[in-house]
Amino acid sequence: MPIVLIDQDSDSEATVVQLSFGDRLGALIDTMRALKDLGLDVAKGTVATEGPVKQTKFFITRLDNGRKVEDPDLLERIRLTIINNLLKYHPESSERLAMGEAFGVKAPEKKLDVDIATRIRVKEDGPKRSLLSIETADRSGLLVEIIKIIADINIDVESAEIDTEGLVAKDKFHVSYRGAALNSSLSQVLVNCLRYYLRRPETDIDSY
Secondary structure (H helix, E strand, O other): OOEEEEEOOOOOOOEEEEEEOOOOHHHHHHHHHHHHHOOEEEEEEEEEEEOOEEEEEEEEEEOOOOOOOOOHHHHHHHHHHHHHHHHHHOHHHHHHOOOHHHHOOOOOOOOOOHHHHOEEEEEEOOOOOEEEEEEEEOOOOHHHHHHHHHHHOOOEEEEEEEEEEOOEEEEEEEEEEOOEOOOHHHHHHHHHHHHHHHOOHHHHHHHO
8 A cells, every 4th residue: 555644743842754655765865856846855865664564754844944844735735745755756656546547657447535535633732732633535736625625714734745645645633722722613613614615616506
């Protein structure tokens, strides 16, 4: 299972990107070069083996200010850049990634039903923030779309963990409203908005 994880929580000074699939040196070098072309600096990298799976971690900061990446557009470009390189060096992963349809040599045979695949939960994570968990069918631009929806209802995103597992996006966001955790009514508004916008366009037309 190809997995690309972007972690904003575990390191206070860098965005951590973890890739679990493949072990080709060319892919790692190309990925680091592509990240630099995005205006990013790979502060350090680690490679670990867990059974048959190699896990590569990049600790990334912005070249212009030395800080972790906060811009959702840039986070999405990082994700797509890594997936593109993964597909280039491991074309066999194309059938296991939603992005394989757009960028790979062979589209996935199996496609997820967005309505069935989408799960959204909000729970308290202390008095000052809540944890929003979203699981849905992966697609290009998904992260930017989610962040925009959250911002449109004046909820603040404090940090994020963006996890791409094959055909599925599993994202977590620490969110707050005016410096406090979301109450039950605002949590329900957030869930309803996200569920509406993450559905397929054709079901939106039929249902609303």
